[in-house]
Amino acid sequence: MRIIQIIDSLEAGGAERMAVNYANALVKQIDFSGLVVSRKEGPLVCQVDTAVSYLFLNRKGVLDYKALFKLRNYVIANKVTLVHAHGTSFFIAVLLKLIYPKVKIIWHEHYGARANESILNNFILFFSSVCFSSVFVVNHQLQVWVKKKLLVKNVFYIPNFALLDENYPKTTFLKGNQEKRMVCLANLKDPKNHIAVLVAFKEMKLNELGWSLHLIGKDYNDNYSLELKEFIMKNNLDFFIFLYDSKNDIQHILSQATIGILASTTEGFPVTLLEYGLARLPVVSTNVGYCPLIIKDNFSGLLFDPLNNMQLQEQLNKIISSQRLRDSFGLHLHRLVLENYSQDKVIQYLFSRYNSV
Missing domain, CATH: 3.40.50.2000 (Glycogen Phosphorylase B;)
Known part of the structure; x- marks a missing residue:
């Protein structure tokens, strides 16, 4: 398997943490594990395993052709077969699919509020979903929503997992009474x-x-x-x-x-x-x-x-x-x-x- 995770930023959010966690966990188990950040780096960049192939696109707009072809060249050079796109990064993954149809896309939805939204607020996602080989979701409400609203049959619940790094420098010391x-x-x-x-x-x-x-x-x-x-x-x-x-x-x-x-x-x-x-x-x-x-x-x-x-x-x-x-x-x-x-x-x-x- 040759897989990349795509995420829009590396701010310390749940979807961002999972993209890093997946890339790090897979690097020792598959032929190629990469992490692509499309728009903005952040504090989580320090947590990316040095063995993970890392690419920052510095994407400036919705249709940033320079960033898109940089991604395409990276995917081809590394013989990537599967793109695991988290959250709103699905859009650049779909654009990649249009200019490089050989690659397969998995969209991973982490945003719980989506389950309460109408398809009218998600028409870009609706049309994009025809390009998805599968959709992963983080809870069962989202699984029901995707099956009803999007053009994809293979929808799977994938639980999150967490890791706490014992070796990370201890720089933050909380104020207040120790036991309260x-x-x-x-x-x-x-x-x-x-x-x-x-x-x-x-x-x-x-x-x-x-x-x-x-x-x-x-x-x-x-x-x-x-x-x-x-x-x-x-x-x-x-x-x-x-x-x-x-x-x-x-x-x-x-x-x-x-x-x-x-x-x-x-x-x-x-x-x-x-x-x-x-x-x-x-x-x-x-x-x-x-x-x-x-x-x-x-x-x-x-x-x-x-x-x-x-x-x-x-x-x-x-x-x-x-x-x-x-x-x-x-x-x-x-x-x-x-x-x-x-x-x-x-x-x-x-x-x-x-x-x-």
Whole structure:
């Protein structure tokens, strides 16, 4: 097999992490494993295995012919047979198919909100889907949507997996009391719903109980980010709620945390929950997308409706009030992740789907 992963950027998001994870995992198992980044590099570039063939296209627009033919030449030179396109990178993969029909395309959808969209908002994807040999999705709602809306028959659910790099330099040190740190690992953007966590933190007066909140994720310095910062300042929470931007030493960060939180209003299959599990963190999680299949309520964590702030507060109160519960949740989630979402299991299943294509 000679396969490339294509992704639009290497910002620290879920789809981006999986593109890197696949490229790294496959490099020791197939003849050729490449990673192509079309538009923008980012912090994840440091996590690409040196054995992976890496190409940055620096694509400037929708129809950037220079970037497209650079991709075509790369594919031909390396005798690539299969293009695994993640998220919105499907479009450049389809353009490649038009000028080099020999290659086969798999589209991998990570965006959970797509399952609630109409085909009118996805007409380019609809027509592009005729070029797909197969579609991979990260949850069963997306699988149903693709089968109903797109022109492709072979649609497969592929679970995500996570890796925590123990050898990555430890550069991030969390503030606050050592045993009372909440971490939210998510880029600062919709639909991650950080404001719900901030409101709950403030209304519960968790700072007066010694707790602190740590937001780890890309800060786009936009209106979303500004709203969070203004809320923190207005409520005098500067010494209790901290923003760190994108970070690569995730294992080190999570080793300093007490509780992991995810509050998104929509999700596909959040790698964040797997990373919390590998770190043995007890978790309070949104109940959307694939989350309820990872977080079994009152067993491997606690679930809440992201639009119900009182429910979030109730679950936070439950988890901060009991060390025994936290230990139990963290242990159960750790076991569940190791048993069901390990790299070896997912890659083995991925191979079977590659072979079918």
